[in-house]
Amino acid sequence: MGIWRYGGTASSDEQDADQVRTFQPVGVDMGELRGTHVPVLLERCLELLAPALDRGDRTVHVDATLGLAGHAEAVLERHPRTVLIGLDRDTEALAHARVRLARFADRVHLEHAVYDELPEVLTRLGYPGVDGVLFDLGVSSLQLDAPDRGFAYAQDAPLDMRMDQTRGVTAEEVVNSYSHGELARVLKVYGEEKFAGRIASAIVRERERSPITSSARLAELVRESIPAPARRTGGHPAKRTFQALRIEVNRELAALEAALPAALDKLDAGGRMVVLSYHSLEDRLTKQALADRVRSKGPVDLPVELPGSGPTFRLLSRGAELAGETEVAANPRAASVRLRAAVRLDPTTGGSGRTDRERYRRRVRAMHQPGTGSTTGPTVEPGPTPGDGRGTDEEGEGT
Numbered sequence: 001m002g003i004w005r006y007g008g009t010a011s012s013d014e015q016d017a018d019q020v021r022t023f024q025p026v027g028v029d030m031g032e033l034r035g036t037h038v039p040v041l042l043e044r045c046l047e048l049l050a051p052a053l054d055r056g057d058r059t060v061h062v063d064a065t066l067g068l069a070g071h072a073e074a075v076l077e078r079h080p081r082t083v084l085i086g087l088d089r090d091t092e093a094l095a096h097a098r099v100r101l102a103r104f105a106d107r108v109h110l111e112h113a114v115y116d117e118l119p120e121v122l123t124r125l126g127y128p129g130v131d132g133v134l135f136d137l138g139v140s141s142l143q144l145d146a147p148d149r150g151f152a153y154a155q156d157a158p159l160d161m162r163m164d165q166t167r168g169v170t171a172e173e174v175v176n177s178y179s180h181g182e183l184a185r186v187l188k189v190y191g192e193e194k195f196a197g198r199i200a201s202a203i204v205r206e207r208e209r210s211p212i213t214s215s216a217r218l219a220e221l222v223r224e225s226i227p228a229p230a231r232r233t234g235g236h237p238a239k240r241t242f243q244a245l246r247i248e249v250n251r252e253l254a255a256l257e258a259a260l261p262a263a264l265d266k267l268d269a270g271g272r273m274v275v276l277s278y279h280s281l282e283d284r285l286t287k288q289a290l291a292d293r294v295r296s297k298g299p300v301d302l303p304v305e306l307p308g309s310g311p312t313f314r315l316l317s318r319g320a321e322l323a324g325e326t327e328v329a330a331n332p333r334a335a336s337v338r339l340r341a342a343v344r345l346d347p348t349t350g351g352s353g354r355t356d357r358e359r360y361r362r363r364v365r366a367m368h369q370p371g372t373g374s375t376t377g378p379t380v381e382p383g384p385t386p387g388d389g390r391g392t393d394e395e396g397e398g399t
């Protein structure tokens with residue numbers, strides 16, 4: 001297997017950038033793949049995780065999506081007392097990561113696991129709680145660029161798309177065995193594909209002639225089934241179909257929905273989690289999982305928090321943070337990233353953990369209750385804390 005380095009126009013994300021790239025084979029050692037994957041929002045991730053990993057004699061960080069270990073290597077370099085637990089469902093990624101992280105072998109555990117298995121992995125390794133967790137979701141450049149794995153619509157390959165090639169159904173099985181209705185649902189829900197029904201019909205017609213086994217054939221079929229004017233907008237016409245099949249094959253959203261609360265549960269007080277999402281479905285799940293922890297569960301009209309009903313986390317990101325223009329220009333994969341982060345509050349410090357904005361809202365609500373005699377709110381609302389990169393406008397806090 002060769003080493004593939006980006007050259008010319010490169011993109012590693014089928015969601016937002018066309019898969020136009022030029023590759024140059026520069027070697028043959030599988031273990032020397034490092035340098036080909038540029039970790040997204042690396043400095044911001046390190047900045048957010050640092051306060052949790054810098055404390056104490058030994059801290060524990062989980063990289064739930066190890067990939068080629070770009071983020072993991074940087075964490076290990078910056079934090080000499082941090083133990084890393086790296087998970088990936090892709091055995092090939094783990095093999096590369098193992099070589100890349102060899103110099104840190106005495107404080108690294110690499111595990112072949114789906115990230116929703118994190119609690120079992122931690123129990124087996126003897127770590128009841130952790131200080132940092134990073135999810136860098138989606139596919140790695142290793143998977144996307146591999147000529148034989150079928151993730152990319154821009155190159156012909158068998159329709160596999162399994163991140164874990166040791167188990168599960170392939171995209172070929174999905175495409176050739178799902179009913180029209182099931183296919184249309186997958187394409188509509190996971191690909192947000194407007195022409196899901198038409199594409200599903202074309203797939204069903206085509207497979208009656210002969211099974212669809214290659215990514216190029218599927219990509220062409222999708223292109224042909226989309227009306228000509230729609231082909232000219234929104235990137236390659238097959239990108240949404242490939243995204244949808246990949247999500248279905250790897251049961252990505254179900255795993256994420258289970259993994260996020262499980263990981264939050266494992267964070268010790270002061271522990272921090274950072275999530276990088278690359279499409280709206282992932283980001284929505286992340287937003288919901290964090291919102292559930294940062295919100296008070298007590299009655300909204302009480303000026304004080306009832307015991308045990310307060311938030312257990314505080315947001316560290318202001319809405320969803322985006323990558324800056326310079327990073328996107330250098331690494332097109334960063335174009336679609338959305339970063340969200342949160343810190344677990346310490347219940348022993350006595351603070352409710354409420355944000356200034358939430359305290360303000362409670363005070364206003366309490367003042368407007370009948371019988372309080374006041375309709376005037378505080379004159380100053382806490383201003384937003386500036387985010388690091390470009391951000392969306394939802395509520396959140398800076399570090």
Ligand SMILES: C[S@@+](CC[C@H](N)C(=O)[O-])C[C@H]1O[C@@H](n2cnc3c(N)ncnc32)[C@H](O)[C@@H]1O
Pocket residue numbers: 037038039040064065066067068069070071072087088089090093113114115116136137138139140141163252255256
């Ligand atoms: C974008 S890459 C991570 C890149 C990594 N941060 C780096 O700097 O090299 C995502 C990785 O997560 C893995 N992955 C995706 N879904 C997973 C899941 N449910 N469980 C475990 N690993 C998963 C993929 O196999 C892939 O290697």
